[in-house]
Amino acid sequence: MRVVVPFAAETPKTRLESVLTPAERSAFARAMLADVLRAVVEAGHEPTVVSTAPLDLAGLELPGEVAASASVTADDRPLTEAVNARLPGGDAETTTDEPAPVAVVMADLALATPDALERLLTSTADVAVAPGRGSGTNALVVRHPEFRVDYHGTSYLDHRETAREIGATLETVDSFRLATDVDEPADLVEVIVHGRESNRAPACLREFGFALDERDGRVDIVRNEDCAAE
Template sequence: MRVVVPFGGRSPKTRLASFFDADERRDFAISMLRDVLDAIVDAGGDPTVVADAPVEVEAPVTVDDRPLSAVVEDELGSDDPVAVVMADLALATPAALTRLFETDGDVVAVPGLGGGTNALVVRQPEFSVDYHGASILDHRRIARDAGLSFVELDSMRLAIDVDEPTDIVEVLLHGAGRSRAWLSDAGVTLECGSGRVEAVRRRR
């Protein structure tokens, strides 16, 4: 399946600014992108990165600096199915993505923690995207208004997009690829106190 991977590489992961400076955030974002691309290829997908600035990865990259929804919208609209998988799904595995690609429905969506839409499979050209905010609600409505079936996939590995420091905890707990290694190299570890487990950074 054709898989579009949007990547905002100019100023990524601003919500992690309490942990990482701008260069580090870009480096970490590229590590996650590479993990996601590997998982897509291992799941039999054919990825294209649609980025707002050039980035060197082992997949074709289209550079387009228009807003996210506009660039993804341009990738939809054909009769062939297309998937959209966000670049910050550091826990994505081939098995989780295979399940996504094989789930039936005019539109299959993986809700992200907090209301986003972490992944989509679109099999009907009448669907359109509206990202940001609680986009899962918008995507449900857009599908319903177009008379399309909208199937939501419950997947822990695809529901966690790495936006906030609490998401870093999940990468340290469950991650295996470059993203987890990058965090360890940056001195980020888990701190288990009396409350919820936290990520902390020991600066060197």
């Protein structure tokens, strides 16, 4: 299945600015993107990065089989428009055959595994959604040619409503791994605890000096300041 992975190349992960410098945020965002692309390829699918600015995939140093299956295209439109153009029946659809299903997986799902993605990608519903916290839509598969996304606000609830309006069946996929988009400092704990051992993003955080910190029974992250950038 074609899997679209939207990526904000220019100002990634601004909500991490209290703990990471701009250069670190960029490196960390690219590490998460590389991990997501690898999970998609290991699940047997072909990812297309839709980047807000030109992006050199070679710079991600992807493993060979991942690099061979992944492609990139630049689209400076807002997220919702860029995704809708690529859904079945959208403007950027290049085939004239029966529209093929399209998946959309966010680039900051650092906990994504092939198993978790498969649970989403094997759904036979017209629309399958993996919600994120706060009524977000972290990943979805669209088979219905009339369905369009709107990522603003309570997108999970809005996508349910849209499916109902066009008579499309909708399945909600119950996955903690796909529900965890990495936006805020507290989310870094999840990357360290649940990131796959061979993944780039947890390695990147450890390289930056982050470690788990237990205090009063609550778990947070702490940084060795020797590793912090100036």
